[in-house]
Amino acid sequence: MEYKRKKKMTYFTIGLIFLLSGMEYAVILPTIWRYLQTLGAAPYFLGLGLSAFSLSGLLSGPLFGHWFDKTHATKKIILFANLFEIVGNFMYFMGYSKWLLISSRLVAGVGTGAGSSIFGFMSRCTAHEDRSTVFASVMACRQVGLMIGPALNLFLRLCDFQLGPFVVNKYTAPGLFMCLMWTLLQLVVVFMFWDIPPQEEPVAEEPVGEGAGEVGEGEPLIGPCPDILGSYGSVVTPDPPRPSANPAVSNVNLPRVSPTPSPPPEEEGDSSSASFSMSREFLREEVVVLFTAHFVILFNQTALETVVTPLTQQYFNFGELENSIIYCICSVEVIAGFLFVHWLCRRTAERVVLAVGLILCHISCVWCLIFLANPQGNLPWQLAEFIIGVFLQISGLPFVAVAQVSLFSKVTSVKSQGLSQGVRRSVGGLATILGPLWGGGLTGHMYIMLGLMMALLALFAIMFSFSYPRLVAPTVVEHADCSDDCGECRARGLRGTSQLTNNMPCSRCFYPKRHFMYGTLFTPLRYRSDFFCSRLGELILVKCSNLLL
Numbered sequence: 001m002e003y004k005r006k007k008k009m010t011y012f013t014i015g016l017i018f019l020l021s022g023m024e025y026a027v028i029l030p031t032i033w034r035y036l037q038t039l040g041a042a043p044y045f046l047g048l049g050l051s052a053f054s055l056s057g058l059l060s061g062p063l064f065g066h067w068f069d070k071t072h073a074t075k076k077i078i079l080f081a082n083l084f085e086i087v088g089n090f091m092y093f094m095g096y097s098k099w100l101l102i103s104s105r106l107v108a109g110v111g112t113g114a115g116s117s118i119f120g121f122m123s124r125c126t127a128h129e130d131r132s133t134v135f136a137s138v139m140a141c142r143q144v145g146l147m148i149g150p151a152l153n154l155f156l157r158l159c160d161f162q163l164g165p166f167v168v169n170k171y172t173a174p175g176l177f178m179c180l181m182w183t184l185l186q187l188v189v190v191f192m193f194w195d196i197p198p199q200e201e202p203v204a205e206e207p208v209g210e211g212a213g214e215v216g217e218g219e220p221l222i223g224p225c226p227d228i229l230g231s232y233g234s235v236v237t238p239d240p241p242r243p244s245a246n247p248a249v250s251n252v253n254l255p256r257v258s259p260t261p262s263p264p265p266e267e268e269g270d271s272s273s274a275s276f277s278m279s280r281e282f283l284r285e286e287v288v289v290l291f292t293a294h295f296v297i298l299f300n301q302t303a304l305e306t307v308v309t310p311l312t313q314q315y316f317n318f319g320e321l322e323n324s325i326i327y328c329i330c331s332v333e334v335i336a337g338f339l340f341v342h343w344l345c346r347r348t349a350e351r352v353v354l355a356v357g358l359i360l361c362h363i364s365c366v367w368c369l370i371f372l373a374n375p376q377g378n379l380p381w382q383l384a385e386f387i388i389g390v391f392l393q394i395s396g397l398p399f400v401a402v403a404q405v406s407l408f409s410k411v412t413s414v415k416s417q418g419l420s421q422g423v424r425r426s427v428g429g430l431a432t433i434l435g436p437l438w439g440g441g442l443t444g445h446m447y448i449m450l451g452l453m454m455a456l457l458a459l460f461a462i463m464f465s466f467s468y469p470r471l472v473a474p475t476v477v478e479h480a481d482c483s484d485d486c487g488e489c490r491a492r493g494l495r496g497t498s499q500l501t502n503n504m505p506c507s508r509c510f511y512p513k514r515h516f517m518y519g520t521l522f523t524p525l526r527y528r529s530d531f532f533c534s535r536l537g538e539l540i541l542v543k544c545s546n547l548l549l
Helices: 002-038 044-071 074-094 098-125 128-156 173-192 227-231 265-279 285-316 320-344 350-372 379-395 397-411 417-441 446-470 487-491 525-548
Strands: 161-163 166-168 476-478 499-501
Touching: 002 044, 002 074, 002 098, 002 128, 002 173, 002 285, 002 320, 044 074, 044 098, 044 285, 044 417, 074 098, 074 166, 074 173, 098 128, 098 397, 098 417, 128 173, 128 320, 128 397, 285 320, 285 350, 285 379, 285 397, 285 417, 285 446, 320 379, 320 397, 350 379, 350 397, 350 446, 379 397, 397 417, 417 446
Parallel strands: none
Antiparallel strands: 161 166
């Protein structure tokens, strides 16, 4: 009961963190353009201000993620990161010059790096099948903040007074307000956040080799081999091992023989995990596709968000109030989308959800390219074109956002989730840097801006179609009858074990299994050919040795 209470309060605090991050974005975005204009900034400073926030988050994300992997001290990381948010927002409130404004966003962006630690923390503490819904709920909290932020601007725009040497007006008030909010959040984190363990019930006491129901993500499935956990993400419990004719050579009981003393299992597992993570983890096909999805969607989203304010000012003469209402309505749509994705992820695979989001993004980009690049007609018709384009663009965001982050947490290593999530968020940070710069610099050349967005979506669609079979969570298959080591087994650190994942099956094993790519009971052709080539080579060597003897 105590564990459940702490877990609920911890998740509530995480929701507040994402709520405030959404509020900060939505409070500042509608007013930063006019704020920069009052300081005599050129138009490209809008892109610099938005990109500076993402740049520092890009650099700090992997560092905070690596810190989490080493210590699992999520609470300390959040408290430390929030200090940057407090200082950065206070600098934004001061606003003496345009360069101080850019610097304030640079400092505040460091605090967003804690998100990699939070996603790593949730990946360790959530069950395999519940991860999509948990991530959808957390992301929905940020969208609630995006909805509340513009509503707060309706009141903050009324501020007009002096606070000591500082002027509080509709441009500086958002910085002061968010500074106070992040300060209050520090107290909430201190009293309501716990570094809870990844499992409620210890599984290590169960006898090895027996079916014990669900197995937690942090415990080994078979035998005391720590390398497996460093090589893969979440796994499911395999079927009971098939009986072997000779128990002495069973893979479950097979000892790891080494002619020289080997390092402790923890050290060996850590070194193997680090080596594999840097050389193989992020260059696998499915991981690269998910990186591309994250980059393309955020690039397109931030590029369009950057041009929304200048476009509404140019064509509709909208001010801060009208822009705040637009962002508020968009947030309501996104929240509804996340709630729908939360329901959908319980009933279908993540890659299907990702495909739906990709289709919606293509439709929205085509619409914007046709109708928004050069608006025609009278004012009501132009406004209708603008509203439909924004609606279509936002509708695909929840599908892609939830599906890619959930799949990414499943196809990457559990032991290095913090670093993996940090790298993923850095890819997103790079997109949120380039997106505003691209959109802000091409406000008057919409065909070029939207053309690149369409090209990126087409590239991602091609990659997604070819890699669709690989976009599944790895599962454990049984190799109890295979006692030989193959190159892939050795590279993955699976020597002397009876476990392999379905996205890297053993080429020396020719037992019929259900393969992830074809959904049949036959091994794929390339692994079948590897098997025959290896067996043919062995047969030739045996015949030659018999002739020589």
